[in-house]
Amino acid sequence: MSLNVGSYKFLAESSQMDFAGRLMLNHLGNQLLNAAGIHAEECGFGMNFLNKNHYTWVLSRLALECSEYPTQNEWFYIDTWLENVMNFFSKRNFIIRNMNGKIIGYARSVWSMIDMSSRNPVNLANLGDGIIYDYLAAEQECPIDGPSKINIKAKTPVQSSSVQYTDVDINGHCNSMHYIERMLNLISIDLLKTRRIKRFEISYHSEALYGDLLDNYYELDISDNKHLFEIRKHLTNEVTCKAKFFFGEIE
Numbered sequence: 001m002s003l004n005v006g007s008y009k010f011l012a013e014s015s016q017m018d019f020a021g022r023l024m025l026n027h028l029g030n031q032l033l034n035a036a037g038i039h040a041e042e043c044g045f046g047m048n049f050l051n052k053n054h055y056t057w058v059l060s061r062l063a064l065e066c067s068e069y070p071t072q073n074e075w076f077y078i079d080t081w082l083e084n085v086m087n088f089f090s091k092r093n094f095i096i097r098n099m100n101g102k103i104i105g106y107a108r109s110v111w112s113m114i115d116m117s118s119r120n121p122v123n124l125a126n127l128g129d130g131i132i133y134d135y136l137a138a139e140q141e142c143p144i145d146g147p148s149k150i151n152i153k154a155k156t157p158v159q160s161s162s163v164q165y166t167d168v169d170i171n172g173h174c175n176s177m178h179y180i181e182r183m184l185n186l187i188s189i190d191l192l193k194t195r196r197i198k199r200f201e202i203s204y205h206s207e208a209l210y211g212d213l214l215d216n217y218y219e220l221d222i223s224d225n226k227h228l229f230e231i232r233k234h235l236t237n238e239v240t241c242k243a244k245f246f247f248g249e250i251e
Helices: 025-043 047-052 124-135 176-184 189-194
Strands: 005-011 055-066 075-085 090-097 103-115 159-162 195-204 213-221 226-233 239-249
Touching (some): 025 103, 176 213, 176 239
Antiparallel strands (some): 055 195, 090 103
């Protein structure tokens, strides 16, 4: 496998399991981010290089589909590569394989690079004289749809909670996977017992910082069996992220 495609091995640890012995979505998401970070480091545009220039990567959108999830103490593999690079965004895809090499999931993501001082996006062509363009692997297949538009009609929050110490990551804002934890905790436990998350999408719109009070909105679209979420800052009503979950049969 060329350097343009990274492949990394992870362990589904006991502490990352749900009550059914499946790797929780937020922990799988964390390992996708870890794979992306390792691959970027190997290619020369990872966090160590970016931080020296006061830049950092931030996740903008993610779409994930899984036919099954890694189970307790199972090793699994994540392949990742860059599909495309635009001025201010890059598209990175993933394949998830079980310990036997069987493909059990795919993911598509969109990333931006921001200036850590101004928090504004940075043109990716300025990154190491355009080094990122040398590592595209557009020929790799990722046969799922990318993230789509998310609309939610709910007007009243179902829960509010503050961003606390354990929510904040190295970029100084609420970790992208911690939003997913908030959403999962609003879904019926009976649904999570009997169904699996077949597809998940999330889009990030603004940062939430330590101490921010967040309002969580939740809506079930019965016609499409779609669970919709939106998280807003309580003081400004600014949207931090939106997401939707689709559930399927447990295989």
